[in-house]
Amino acid sequence: MGKKVGMEVSLAIAEAAKMANTDVVAAYPITPQTHIVERLAELVANGELDAEYIPVESEHSAMSACLGAVATGARTFTATAGQGLELMHEVLYVASAMRLPVIMSVANRALSAPLNVWGDQSDLMAVRDTGWIQIICENGQDAYDNTLCAFRIGEDKRVLLPVMVHVDGFYLTHVIEPIEIPEQDKVNHFLPPFSYPLPLDPDKPLTMGAFAPPILFSEAKKAQEVNLRAAKPIILECWAEFAKIFGRQYKPIEQYRTEGAKILLLTLGSFGETAMAAVDKLRDAGQSVGLLKLRLWRPFPFEELRQTVSGAELLIVVDRALSFGGPGGPAFSEIRSALYSEKKRPRILGFVGGLGGRDLMVAEFEGMVKRALEMKPSGAEQEFEMYGVRE
Amino acid sequence: MITKTGLIEIRWHGRGGQGAVTSAELLAKAAIDEGKYAQAFPAFGPERRGAPVVAFDRIDSRSPIRVRAEIRQPDVVIVLDPTLLRVVNVTAGLKAGGILVINTRKNFEAIEKDFGSNWKLALVDGSRIAREILGVPIVNTTMLGALLKAEPVVKMEALIEPLEERFGRLAERNLNAMKRAFEETTVKE
Numbered sequence: 119m120g121k122k123v124g125m126e127v128s129l130a131i132a133e134a135a136k137m138a139n140t141d142v143v144a145a146y147p148i149t150p151q152t153h154i155v156e157r158l159a160e161l162v163a164n165g166e167l168d169a170e171y172i173p174v175e176s177e178h179s180a181m182s183a184c185l186g187a188v189a190t191g192a193r194t195f196t197a198t199a200g201q202g203l204e205l206m207h208e209v210l211y212v213a214s215a216m217r218l219p220v221i222m223s224v225a226n227r228a229l230s231a232p233l234n235v236w237g238d239q240s241d242l243m244a245v246r247d248t249g250w251i252q253i254i255c256e257n258g259q260d261a262y263d264n265t266l267c268a269f270r271i272g273e274d275k276r277v278l279l280p281v282m283v284h285v286d287g288f289y290l291t292h293v294i295e296p297i298e299i300p301e302q303d304k305v306n307h308f309l310p311p312f313s314y315p316l317p318l319d320p321d322k323p324l325t326m327g328a329f330a331p332p333i334l335f336s337e338a339k340k341a342q343e344v345n346l347r348a349a350k351p352i353i354l355e356c357w358a359e360f361a362k363i364f365g366r367q368y369k370p371i372e373q374y375r376t377e378g379a380k381i382l383l384l385t386l387g388s389f390g391e392t393a394m395a396a397v398d399k400l401r402d403a404g405q406s407v408g409l410l411k412l413r414l415w416r417p418f419p420f421e422e423l424r425q426t427v428s429g430a431e432l433l434i435v436v437d438r439a440l441s442f443g444g445p446g447g448p449a450f451s452e453i454r455s456a457l458y459s460e461k462k463r464p465r466i467l468g469f470v471g472g473l474g475g476r477d478l479m480v481a482e483f484e485g486m487v488k489r490a491l492e493m494k495p496s497g498a499e500q501e502f503e504m505y506g507v508r509e
Numbered sequence: 510m511i512t513k514t515g516l517i518e519i520r521w522h523g524r525g526g527q528g529a530v531t532s533a534e535l536l537a538k539a540a541i542d543e544g545k546y547a548q549a550f551p552a553f554g555p556e557r558r559g560a561p562v563v564a565f566d567r568i569d570s571r572s573p574i575r576v577r578a579e580i581r582q583p584d585v586v587i588v589l590d591p592t593l594l595r596v597v598n599v600t601a602g603l604k605a606g607g608i609l610v611i612n613t614r615k616n617f618e619a620i621e622k623d624f625g626s627n628w629k630l631a632l633v634d635g636s637r638i639a640r641e642i643l644g645v646p647i648v649n650t651t652m653l654g655a656l657l658k659a660e661p662v663v664k665m666e667a668l669i670e671p672l673e674e675r676f677g678r679l680a681e682r683n684l685n686a687m688k689r690a691f692e693e694t695t696v697k698e
Contacts, residue, residue, distance in 0.1 A: 124538035124547060124671075149555065236553055288553035289577045294534050295548050296541045391575040475553055477578035 122296035127258035127285065128153035130297045131197070131223050134265035136167045137305045138221075141192035141312075144172035144183035149235045150287035151199040151225035158195070177202040181209035181220070188218040189326055191317035193269065196220065199287055200227030203241045207248070213280040214249030215342055216327045219272030219312075220280040222250075223265065226387065226438075227287040228474040236475020237287040239387065239438040242415075243448040249342055251281040251349055252415040256372075256390035258297045260413075261285045263366060266309060271356045273312045277349045284415075286388040286438075288475065300364055308363050350417045370419030371426050372411040375401055379408030381487060382430045382464070386412050386449055389436055389478060396483030407487060412449065420456055427457065433464040434490045436483075436505075438472045446470070446502035454501075467493055468502035482506055515571035517662055518580045521564040522599050523589035525557045528649030532587075533564035535675060536653065539667035540568045548574045561597050568662055587656055588612060589635070589648050600624055608659050610694075612636060612648050617697050631659035633694040642686040643679075650676075650683040654690030665691065 125133075131154050135143070143162065145155040161167040170187075174180045177198050187194040198206060203224055213220050224245075228238035242254070251271060255261040261283065268281035285291055316324065330338050354370075361367035374394050376382060385393045390411040400407040410426050412419075427433050435454075437447020445451040450468030457463045467490045472478040486505055495501045519536070523529030530551045537549035546569040552562060565580045582602045587610040593599060600609060609628040611620065612635035620630055633655045635648035643651075650672065657665055668687065673680040 122541060124534075124541035124549075126534070150553075235555060288550075292553060293548055293550040293577070294537045295574075296546060388577050392577050395575040479578050479581075480576060 120298045120300050122298045124294050125258070125297045125299070126153060126292065126294050127261050127297070128225075128291045129157050130258055130262040130299070131265050131283075131285065132157035132161065133299060134262045135195040135221075136161050137299075137302055138195070138266060138269045138309055139193065140167065140169050140195045142170045142172065142184070142187035142194045143196060144174055144180045144187065144194070145196045145198070146174050146177050146180045146202060148177070148199050148202040150227060150237070150291045151197045151202070151223065153291060154197045154223055154225070177206040178209060181206035181213065184220040185209065185213055185216065185218050188220055188314065189216075189318045191312065191314040193273070193312040194220050195222070197223040197225065199225040200229055200235070200238075200241045203245060204229060207245065210245055210248040210250060210280075212327060214346075215338065217278040217345075218280060219278055221265070221268045221272055222280065222282050223261075224282050224284050225287040225291045226284055234474040235287070237289045237388070237438075238472070238474050239284075239286070240440070240473075242284050243439040243441075245282070246416070246448065249279070249346060250416065251277075251279050251346070251353070252284065253281065254284045254387045254413055254415055255290065256388055256411055256413070258290060258293065258295045259366070260368070261290060262297055262299065263360065263364065264368065266305060267356050267360055267368070269312075270309050271349070271353050274352050274356075275313075275315060277345075277352050278315075279346060279349060284387060289388040304363055308360065347417050350414075350419070353414065353417075368413060369422070370412075370414035371422045372413060373426055374409040374411065376408030376410065376426065378406060379430060380406040381432045381434065381490075382408050382410055382427060383483060383487065384410040384412060384433060384435045384449075384453065386415070386438070389438065389472065392478060392480055393436070393483045395480045399480065400484060400487060405487070418452065418456065423453065423456055424460060427464055428462070430464040432490060433466045434486055435466065435468045436478075436486065437468060437470045440470050440473070440504070445498055450502055466501065467495070469505040470502065471505035476506065478506070514569075516567060516569040516574070517585065517660075518583045519566040519568070519585040519587065519656075519662070520580055520583040521566075521587050521589065522593050522597060523562055523564075523649065524593070525560045525562050527589050528647055529562055529564040529589055531675065532589075532649040532653055533566050535650070535668060535671045536566050536656075536663065537568070538671040539663040542670060543663055543667045545570050545663075546573050552579065561593055583607065585610065585656070585660060587652055589652055591636075594623065600628070603628060610652065610655050610659050612652055612655070617695070629659065630697045631655055631694050633690050635690055638686055638689050638693065642689060643682055651686040651690045654687035655694040658691045658694040659696055
């Protein structure tokens with residue numbers, strides 16, 4: 119085991135991209151992603167990272183440049199946040215449909231208006247259906263480790279899909295905390311060089327991402343769907359191999375003190391650790407409460423969800439994003455849908471909280487458990503509430 | 510100190526550009542190098558030079574830090590800029606029996622007149638020390654010395670490496686300013 123050093127999480131993410139020997143970075147700076155790409159620019163400028171850094175005029179261009187770079191067979195990294203992710207939105211679909219494994223950190227941030235640069239997962243939820251593999255991190259070590267894993271997963275010849283590694287803006291990106299940075303030769307052992315099967319080559323011209331009329335389009339989309347679902351065992355294989363080499367095991371859904379728990383909280387991202395502290399307090403007070411932390415967002419871990427909730431009577435899903443006029447927070451409504459056909463399933467209630475950088479404290483997670491036990495919804499649209507909003 | 514759980518929560522008050530965030534970072538790095546658990550972070554949001562800013566440290570000698578939220582009830586408050594005392598409620602949430610570390614030329618009586626005597630006070634004229642040793646009135650590293658006098662949250666030696674990493678050849682002068690502040694800080698329980 120290496121020594122833990124105090125490091126800002128953004129710098130650890132940049133370090134992972136450096137240690138992965140990234141060939142190309144194309145990025146546009148935006149709060150709260152800025153420290154990641156500033157650091158990469160510095161590493162390229164001072165020669166520590168032998169890569170091409172492409173300064174672009176927008177996120178749309180950043181992602182477009184990344185597509186071109188991967189198509190030539192270059193290991194490619196970028197990062198963005200909030201509005202920036204929205205600006206590259208249409209290009210995200212192109213990356214996944216063309217099987218171009220761009221690796222991207224997203225420093226999750228609120229979407230305007232009103233203008234807000236703070237932590238929020240509205241950007242994450244807005245790109246749910248873009249066909250990318252999506253991993254959500256809960257702390258800095260997780261962010262470093264899963265940035266490395268993202269390269270190995272996305273570039274695997276059986277996968278060849280772009281991967282987003284989500285880190286909550288500020289709550290993760292701007293925190294200095296203990297992070298273990300492994301030795302370079304271990305990273306080299308874990309992450310083989312990228313070898314794209316059909317790179318662009320002037321001597322052997324080919325067309326990528328061509329036009330597809332109705333007679334082909336559905337087949338192309340079905341192939342994409344099959345491919346993304348088929349990535350799951352390879353993600354698990356990557357995490358198992360990571361655990362063997364680095365000693366940390368990641369799972370699609372992490373469990374904390376769930377043994378015999380009648381009530382389960384489910385969180386995404388940096389809420390997880392604060393919620394752990396709340397679970398400790400509730401357990402100490404004799405309540406049968408445990409925590410699930412959803413790490414793998416796409417492909418969605420149906421089987422793990424079924425297993426982890428099977429013994430619970432009440433499942434409380436906490437979202438940091440809202441689906442306006444819809445059936446609750448995006449994660450809540452997905453989870454409710456994923457469990458709908460189960461004969462025995464917990465009652466499922468949801469809260470939306472912590473929007474736009476509003477802290478959720480330990481006491482507020484305790485409060486959600488208390489409130490969920492009081493709720494008497496009549497109809498699906500009453501099965502969730504916004505939490506901690508001043509009326 | 511001070512806490513039953515082994516967790517110490519610290520809030521830094523400065524102005525944008527005075528290095529409050531850097532101080533918080535150096536302290537957390539030193540604590541982590543000592544094998545403790547620690548977390549440092551700014552008050553999240555846009556950065557504005559000259560405006561009042563805050564930064565935070567959590568240091569725990571026993572168990573990993575789980576909470577990811579602002580510190581609302583600190584054990585220690587450090588004020589880098591004396592002009593903030595009139596514009597910011599620096600003692601907001603400061604726990605009874607907590608520590609208030611201030612860069613000021615005032616004495617205990619004058620400070621107690623403004624802030625009462627609920628807290629352990631640690632006072633030093635950090636601006637003078639910084640001007641003399643660093644040549645600029647930037648007191649963030651100087652005030653680390655004042656903090657360590659009031660409460661040994663880390664060993665002073667543990668700060669040497671983080672200072673060298675951050676300031677390179679200027680590290681020694683910053684270290685000297687920190688040591689001088691440690692010597693000159695007066696503490697009243």
